[in-house]
Each structure stands twice: as C-alpha cells, then as structure tokens.
Amino acid sequence: MAGLNKVTVDDINVKGKKVLVRVDFNVPLKDGVITNDNRITAALPTIKKLVADGGKGVLCSHLGKPKNGPEAKFSLAPAAARLAELLPETKVTFAADDTVVGDNAKKAVAEMADGDIVVLENTRFRGAEETKNGEAFAKELADLVDDEVFVMDAFGSAHRAHASTAGVTKFVKETA
Secondary structure, eight states: OTTOOOOOGGGSOOTTOEEEEEOOOOOOEETTEESOOHHHHHHHHHHHHHHHTTOEEEEEOOOSOOSSSOOGGGOSHHHHHHHHHHOTTSOEEEEOOTTSSSHHHHHHHHTOOTTOEEEEOOGGGGTHHHHTTOHHHHHHHHHHTTTOEEEEOOGGGTTSOOTTTTGGGGGOSEEO
C-alpha cells in the first residue's frame, strides 16, 4: 500500500541532536488551569522516545486563537507545567518568549543537555507568520534546532500548512 513508507521517530538517530517537535498542546483551559490533558498525554510516547534516545526535544504548539499577538490567556505555560508533572525524571523548561524564538527561547535551547525538553511559547503569538506559513518564521524555528530534525506529532494540526507544521520541513535535514 502506498503511503505507509513514512519515516517515524523509530527510524532516526537523535542522540545529541536538537529535535523540533510539533505537538498538539491545544488543550482546554479554564482560568489558566487545564481541564483535559489528553492531547499532552497523547504526545508522551514520542517525547519519551526522544528523551530515552538522548535527543534534545524542542516542542512547539499553538493554543487557541489569539487575535492580536501575544495574550497571557493563550500561553503554553500551563501545558509545559503539566508536561513536567507527567515526566518527573525529565528536565522540562518553558521558554517564555512572546516572539516564540527570541532570546529566552535561544538561551533555553542552548542550555539543554541530552534528554532535556524545552516547550516554546504559543506559535500563534506570531499571527499570520504562523498561520500563513511564513518562511522567515519557519526558518527561525528550524534554526533553533540547528536545522537538524523535525518530528510532526500534532496529527490534529497536520492538515494545516502553517510555519510550524509544514514550512519548517524545508529547513531541516531530517523529518519524521
């Protein structure tokens, strides 16, 4: 059957490499508290595999539909905190950065050890650059991981040609 020869995380060697992972952390929040963490737990097998294999996981996702750039109520901070609870043996860092890929994100990624996770801020804080598949933003995301590896784990968002789902694939050596 055609289409089943996709590369998966099992097919790539991530040891010591930075891996950009598009996850689906678009979770429901009520007063800043996650009311259902199914989407976070759904990403755990991929995240755990990357951690176990010594990769450096840089996670990106959207959350909600911020209208005018960054809005605190759409921050991925609660999702990062929940992920840290679910992975108590793993160092999970939230890169609070309204530009998603600015100085805080770069510093967090630069300080990663093998097996660490960094959760980036909401990709939709970049507005049309994300939703219209802006090439510059896609390149900035890829540059965070030294253009090495991209893993698409956000199946609920895979149909969208956004910078963090499709655009980034043009700038990395390996995609899974």
